[in-house]
Amino acid sequence: AQRVTQPEKLLSVFKGAPVELKCNYSYSGSPELFWYVQYSRQRLQLLLRHISRESIKGFTADLNKGETSFHLKKPFAQEEDSAMYYCALKRGGSNYKLTFGKGTLLTVNP
Amino acid sequence: EPEVTQTPSHQVTQMGQEVILRCVPISNHLYFYWYRQILGQKVEFLVSFYNNEISEKSEIFDDQFSVERPDGSNFTLKIRSTKLEDSAMYFCASSGLAAYNEQFFGPGTRLTVL
Numbered sequence: 001a002q003r004v005t006q007p008e009k010l011l012s013v014f015k016g017a018p019v020e021l022k023c024n025y026s027y028s029g030s031p032e033l034f035w036y037v038q039y040s041r042q043r044l045q046l047l048l049r050h051i052s053r054e055s056i057k058g059f060t061a062d063l064n065k066g067e068t069s070f071h072l073k074k075p076f077a078q079e080e081d082s083a084m085y086y087c088a089l090k091r092g093g094s095n096y097k098l099t100f101g102k103g104t105l106l107t108v109n110p
Numbered sequence: 111e112p113e114v115t116q117t118p119s120h121q122v123t124q125m126g127q128e129v130i131l132r133c134v135p136i137s138n139h140l141y142f143y144w145y146r147q148i149l150g151q152k153v154e155f156l157v158s159f160y161n162n163e164i165s166e167k168s169e170i171f172d173d174q175f176s177v178e179r180p181d182g183s184n185f186t187l188k189i190r191s192t193k194l195e196d197s198a199m200y201f202c203a204s205s206g207l208a209a210y211n212e213q214f215f216g217p218g219t220r221l222t223v224l
Binding site: 036042043044045046049086095096097098099100101102103 | 145152211216
C-alpha cells in the first residue's frame with residue numbers, strides 16, 4: 001500500500017526564515033515523489049519532483065530512501081510562498097495514480 | 111499555456127440525483143484522472159482512464175461512479191445516485207504518454223449534495 005504522511009497541518013514562519021515541510025512515505029517498490037502547491041484560489045500545480053533534482057522558486061527536496069522522507073526546504077521564505085503544500089507519491093515507471101498527503105498550510109508572515 | 115478546464119465550478123444537487131461533472135483535458139494528453147477532496151481531508155484518487163478504458167480505480171470508485179470520454183475533448187465523471195458523503199471537491203487531471211509526464215490539474219468542481 002502507498003501512504004504519504006505530512007505531520008504538520010499548519011506551519012507559520014517569518015519572512016526570511018528557513019522553512020522545512022516534512023513528508024514521509026510508505027511504499028515497498030520504487031516510488032516517484034512530488035511536491036504540489038496550491039496557492040489561494042488557484043489549482044494544484046507541480047512544484048518539483050525528486051527525479052528532476054532541481055530547485056524551483058528556491059525550494060529543494062531530497063529523497064532519502066533510508067528514512068523514507070522527501071522533505072521540502074527553502075532557506076529564506078518569502079510572503080508569496082504562503083500556500084497549501086501537498087507531498088505526493090506515485091509508483092515509478094508509468095502514468096499511475098498519485099497518492100497525496102493531507103497537506104501543510106504554510107503561512108509566511110511579514 | 112494549455113490548461114485543464116472543468117465545468118461547472120460549483121454544483122448543488124439533491125441526494126439521490128444524478129450528476130455529471132465535465133472536464134476538458136489538455137488536448138494532446140492521453141491519460142485522464144479524477145480525484146476528489148472531501149473538506150478537510152486529503153486529495154484521493156478515484157480513477158484513471160487511457161485508450162477509452164479504465165486503467166486503474168480506487169475502492170471509492172464503486173458502481174455509482176462511471177467515466178466516459180464521449181467525444182475527442184471531454185472527459186466526464188457521472189455519479190448515478192448521489193449521497194451526502196459525495197459532497198467534495200472533484201479534480202480532473204491529465205498527463206501525456208511518457209512515463210514521467212506531469213499530471214496537470216483542473217480547478218475543480220465543488221459538489222454539494224443536500
